[in-house]
Amino acid sequence: MNDQRISTGIAGLDALLHGGLVKGRTYLVTGDTGTGKTIACLQLLQQVLTQGEKAVYVTVDERPSEITDSALSFSWNLQHHIQEKNLAILDASPYFSGRSASATEKGIDPQKIVADLSSYVKRLGASLLIIDPVTPFILPADAKSPTQDQARSLINLIQTQMSTTNLLTAHLSTRSSHDQTFGIEEFLASGTFLLKAQRAGDKFQRSLTIRKMRSTAVLPGEYPFEINSTHGIVFQDRAASTQTDAPPMFENFQLPAK
């Protein structure tokens, strides 16, 4: 059976992923502040819109106008897609800022969140859903750290109620040992990407690590990339070329089926 793939819009990455993300699955992008999570989302978004597909982008930390502005800095005009009803940017921040009053008692109800999202997605006919970041949706009002139950049910609901390909982001501080992704990865059907910006000599080196990728023969590895103003995330030659004209350096041996 052939998996249908959707291009991530990141050339070197698509090659690594044998074409892109598997359609209809859920993916997680984690990384510290400023590592490029939102840019990765926007790039996938732009790619999908360019293909004539529709998308829903849920933002929590930034306002929709900030999202469209940062897209515009890469010359990706989202405004146009919003007008054409190819894209809906949903601002969830009022919900969370109002939490102290009404939402505290109820906590966060994944059932309701997903039902609301699902109706938007269906009305628009979207094939891509981005939640950037997903973390607030799984943070119960009464606890400092999110619960695994909440994460599990949110992801299960997303997977069962929608046919979209889903990209979720979660902040992950490399400076703190506290893992804010608290195992979202475990429940995710399909894949996790970790973005990093590390000091290398006198400059920062950005890298993407594929931590998990179902249905795709890719070894976990760290791939350097750059962000430029015309293409967004661009994999550096070395990573892209070693991977395209050579097989992965290490191939995990599997016993032949009996």
Place this chain on the structure above:
Amino acid sequence: MIQTERVPTGVVGLDTLLEGGFPKGRSILITGEPGTGKTIFALQFLHEGIKRGENGVFVTADESPIDVIEQAASLGWDFAPYIQNKQLAILNAAAYFSSFSGAEPKIDVHKTVGDLAGFVNQFGAQRLVLDPASPFVLPRDSAARIQDQTRSLIQQLRASLPTTNLLTSYAVPSIGERAIHGVEEYLVAGAIVLEMIWRDGDFARSLIVEKMRYTDIKPHQLEFDIVKGEGVVLSACGKTTKHG
């Protein structure tokens, strides 16, 4: 007093001499010509680990994983269940190196160890074998470069992996210098040389511990046999101490 943690090699007799085994978390180099027993030593090292509940990763660059498993089987060790139970992983780098067919392989020690560390850490391995290690540090390039690469490989292994590492390398008699041996002498925590010697009108296998950090061992030649079910067994002490 700070005691060096030891990792038993599984070689009967040798662990006693090494005060318990290899220094934990360090890299040990085994050199020897083809057929002297490097791979068997490496398999024994991993087998010993698995018996002790330590996961192992075997990176092969010359032989196919099937050959490695068959070689283990020929010694009476069934590695297939270990692979099934995720106690052992065999990573095949042969396809990578052969894909260059004559061209200089692209080797980036940083990326190699990064990829490896990603896998090894996820796998929870405590023992790692690179058999042989030479392809990872041997571009067709100057000797100085090799030395840099080797130093970098060993330092990176230590920095990014918790494993005790066994690296193998060919001895190259024609050049009079072992392929990457001589370079590692001061980089690795231990160096063991395997040789075939001519003795009493017959070949005998021998093992010399040339260097072992934190260990009071004088270099001397130890004879050994390869015994089915036991692997490498030192001739002098093997048969008497193996049940002790």
